[in-house]
Structure formats: C-alpha cells, structure tokens
Amino acid sequence: MKKLHLTTLCAILALSAAAQNKAVRIASVSPLSGAQASLGEMIKLGAQLAIESRQDDFSRLGLRVEISPQDDQASPDVGVAVAKRLVNDRDVIAVVGHLNSGVAIPASEVYKDHNLVMVSPANTNPRITDRKYLCVNRVCGRDDIQGPIAAEFAVTELKAGNIFVINDKTAYGQGVAEAFRKRAQELGARIVAFIGTEERANFQPLILQMKAQKPDLVYFGGIYDQGGVLIKQMREKGITAAFLGPDALDSSEFVKIAQETSKGAYYTTVAGPVEKYPAAAEFVKRFQERFGKKPESYALYSYDAAGVILEALAKFLRDNGKPPGREELCHAVRAVKWEGITGTIEFDSKGDRKKSDYHVMLIREPVYPGTLIKTITASPPEP
Numbered sequence: 001m002k003k004l005h006l007t008t009l010c011a012i013l014a015l016s017a018a019a020q021n022k023a024v025r026i027a028s029v030s031p032l033s034g035a036q037a038s039l040g041e042m043i044k045l046g047a048q049l050a051i052e053s054r055q056d057d058f059s060r061l062g063l064r065v066e067i068s069p070q071d072d073q074a075s076p077d078v079g080v081a082v083a084k085r086l087v088n089d090r091d092v093i094a095v096v097g098h099l100n101s102g103v104a105i106p107a108s109e110v111y112k113d114h115n116l117v118m119v120s121p122a123n124t125n126p127r128i129t130d131r132k133y134l135c136v137n138r139v140c141g142r143d144d145i146q147g148p149i150a151a152e153f154a155v156t157e158l159k160a161g162n163i164f165v166i167n168d169k170t171a172y173g174q175g176v177a178e179a180f181r182k183r184a185q186e187l188g189a190r191i192v193a194f195i196g197t198e199e200r201a202n203f204q205p206l207i208l209q210m211k212a213q214k215p216d217l218v219y220f221g222g223i224y225d226q227g228g229v230l231i232k233q234m235r236e237k238g239i240t241a242a243f244l245g246p247d248a249l250d251s252s253e254f255v256k257i258a259q260e261t262s263k264g265a266y267y268t269t270v271a272g273p274v275e276k277y278p279a280a281a282e283f284v285k286r287f288q289e290r291f292g293k294k295p296e297s298y299a300l301y302s303y304d305a306a307g308v309i310l311e312a313l314a315k316f317l318r319d320n321g322k323p324p325g326r327e328e329l330c331h332a333v334r335a336v337k338w339e340g341i342t343g344t345i346e347f348d349s350k351g352d353r354k355k356s357d358y359h360v361m362l363i364r365e366p367v368y369p370g371t372l373i374k375t376i377t378a379s380p381p382e383p
Contacts, residue, residue, distance in 0.1 A: 023064040024323065026051060026309060027086050028302070029079070029097030029107070030122075032071035035225040038253040039298060040099050043121055044069045045291055046302030047096040053286070054310050061317045065310065068092060072103050079103035083110035092116065093329055094309045096302055101125030101143075102171035108136045115326040117333050119308050121301035124247065124270055125175045129350040132383070135330045137347050139305045139340070140298075141270035141356035143172070145378050146246055147179025149358050150219070150268045153374075154180075155187040158242055158266075160217035162192050164210055166230070168222030169196040176246045177221030184219075200226050203233045210234070215241045223248040228257025235261040247271060250297045250361070252368035262366045266373075271301050272342065272359045273369050279341045296368070304340035311338045352380035 028047040030040035048067045058065050070086070072079040079098060086092045087110055095111060095118040098104040104123040111118050112133045120128065120138040124146060128138060154160045163184055167177035174196060181191050192213040195206065210218065218234065218241050220227050231243050247269035255262045274280040280300060287295045312332035316324040324332060337346040346354045357377050361370035 031074040042299040046299035050306035083107040087114035137351035143176040148183035151183035164215035173221040224254035
C-alpha cells in the first residue's frame with residue numbers, strides 16, 4: 001500500500017512539474033531581412049522585452065511564455081505563408097505584428113479563420129480593423145486620422161497652397177496619401193499631382209514634374225528606404241519645397257539614407273517619441289541594457305502590444321486556473337483595459353484603440369529622432 005501511495009505521489013509530482021514547464025509562444029511577425037528590417041527588428045525586440053519582463057509572473061501561474069520571431073520580409077505572400085504556419089502550431093497563442101498594412105490585411109484573414117489573436121503595434125490602414133474581426137486589434141492610430149492631421153499641418157501651419165503628392169502604391173502608402181489629399185483639398189489646397197510609384201533608385205522623372213509644377217510642399221506616402229532616396233535626389237536637383245511624410249519615415253535609416261538632405265523634413269507618426277511618455281524612461285534603460293542599442297519607432301508600441309496580450313493571458317489564468325483557448329484569448333484581449341507605457345489601452349468593438357496619439361516631428365538637424373512639434377490625441381471613427 002505504501003509503495004502504491006508513493007507511486008501515485010510521484011506521478012502527481014511529475015504531472016505538476018510538466019504543467020509548470022508548459023510553454024506557449026507569442027509570435028512577433030515583421031520584416032527581419034531586406035530594406036525594412038530596421039523597423040521590423042524594433043517590433044521584434046519590443047515584444048521580446050515585454051515577454052521577458054513577465055516571466056516571473058507567468059512562472060507563478062504555471063506557464064512559460066516564449067517569443068517566436070518570424071520574418072515576413074514585408075511581402076504579402078510571405079506574410080500569408082507565415083500566418084498559415086503559425087495557425088497550425090497549437091503552441092502559438094497570439095501574434096504581435098505586422099509592420100506593413102499590405103502584409104497584415106491578407107495575413108489577418110488567416111488568423112481570423114483560426115481565431116489567432118493579433119495585436120498590431122504599427123498597422124495604420126483603416127481596413128485592418130474596419131472588417132470588425134474579433135481577433136484583430138491595434139495599439140496605434142489610423143491613417144484616416146494621420147493623413148488629415150498631416151494635411152492640416154501642411155496647409156494651416158506650413159501654408160502650403162500647391163502640393164505634390166506621391167505614394168509607394170502599397171495599401172499603407174496609398175491609403176495615407178489619399179487621406180492626406182482629401183483633407184488638403186477640403187482646406188483649399190491645390191493638389192498639383194497625385195502619383196504612385198514603385199521606383200526606388202531614380203526619381204528624375206518625378207523631379208522634372210516637380211520643377212514644372214513648383215509645389216510648396218511634397219507629401220510622400222511610403223517608407224523610409226524609398227523616401228530617403230527621394231528627398232536626397234530632390235535636394236540635389238534644387239527642389240526646395242517642404243517635405244512631409246507619415247510614420248514609416250520614423251527611423252534612423254531615413255536619416256542615414258538622406259544624410260544632410262534630411263534636415264528640415266517633417267513627418268507624422270503614430271509611435272510617439274519615448275520622451276513623450278514619462279513611464280518610458282525605465283523601458284529605454286532596460287532596452288539598452290538588454291540589446292545594446294536605443295529603441296526606435298515601434299519598439300515602444302510593440303512592447304505595449306505584447307503587454308496587452310500578456311495582461312489578458314494572465315487575467316484569464318488567474319480567473320480560470322487554466323490557459324485560454326484561442327477564441328477565449330481573442331475575447332480576453334478585446335476586453336482588456338490596461339495602463340501601458342503609451343497610456344491607457346482599451347479597444348472599441350472593432351479593435352481600434354479608443355484614444356490614440358498622433359505626433360508631428362521635424363528633423364532640425366540630420367540626427368534621429370526628430371524634434372516633437374505637436375501632439376494630437378484623437379478617437380477613431382465610430383464603429
């Protein structure tokens with residue numbers, strides 16, 4: 001009888017140890033190779049730091065949470081392939097990503113079909129949340145607000161009357177450029193050109209059009225690897241018009257590419273500078289100690305995106321004594337109200353953050369980050 005009791009006790013202890021060691025994974029999905037890897041790495045590292053910072057909490061709850069970094073190469077096809085791989089791995093419970101809206105939109109169709117929750121730190125295209133998928137959320141703002149804020153700044157503060165608009169023909173770049181154009185026209189500005197281009201090396205044809213149109217301001221809807229080359233060639237060819245773009249210019253790589261010609265460029269961003277948030281000082285210190293570099297752009301928002309998932313997971317574990325299923329975690333994340341580093345994070349019925357910050361930045365000298373000019377806090381359109 002004693003031997004039987006001992007055997008039973010050993011079995012119970014073994015099961016308990018196995019439960020203590022149970023691991024789940026949160027995937028960070030962003031470009032980790034190619035021209036946009038600078039922004040993509042910040043998404044990965046922000047999520048990683050958030051997960052590592054909560055390990056002790058989850059150990060006490062009998063769970064180990066790990067990060068699973070994935071490279072979507074800023075490609076819709078690769079992003080969908082990554083999404084399909086993730087939904088078939090039952091240990092993956094959530095996604096922090098993507099960087100590019102054009103990748104996130106098709107990838108999230110896959111997540112939706114398998115109830116894999118996604119919290120984006122960076123996707124600003126309205127379609128991300130306008131589809132009203134339970135599993136899709138974001139902690140950043142939207143382009144149908146970012147674009148108009150940029151237009152209001154351009155027209156009312158920079159006094160731009162004639163504006164030349166360029167976009168990179170992606171869901172993100174074209175979407176924010178269209179939103180900018182619409183609001184600028186409402187304010188009385190004249191849009192002298194609206195052009196989409198995938199060119200990355202030779203902008204001479206566009207520059208010739210600028211010389212003919214003589215715009216007060218050039219608005220570029222696109223990413224730093226293209227925008228940096230564009231402004232450099234504009235200045236080299238004598239185009240002195242003000243230059244303004246959206247949050248995908250919010251990278252030290254933009255300054256590295258444009259060099260001295262980045263001086264005087266403006267950009268809007270939904271990822272505020274760390275000095276804007278009092279709670280960010282400790283984050284910056286830990287980030288630098290852990291990774292040996294300063295956080296940029298979406299690192300802070302990726303930290304908070306992962307933090308929302310971790311908070312929902314921890315609450316479910318405390319309330320139910322077991323890990324949630326995927327659909328249960330979708331509901332738990334949508335219901336979260338949590339104080340992140342970037343402020344209160346609470347989602348509306350579509351998955352948009354109820355209050356988001358939008359920042360206007362100026363690169364006074366060719367040094368990253370830019371100088372904060374103004375911050376606007378706004379709510380998303382009504383669901």
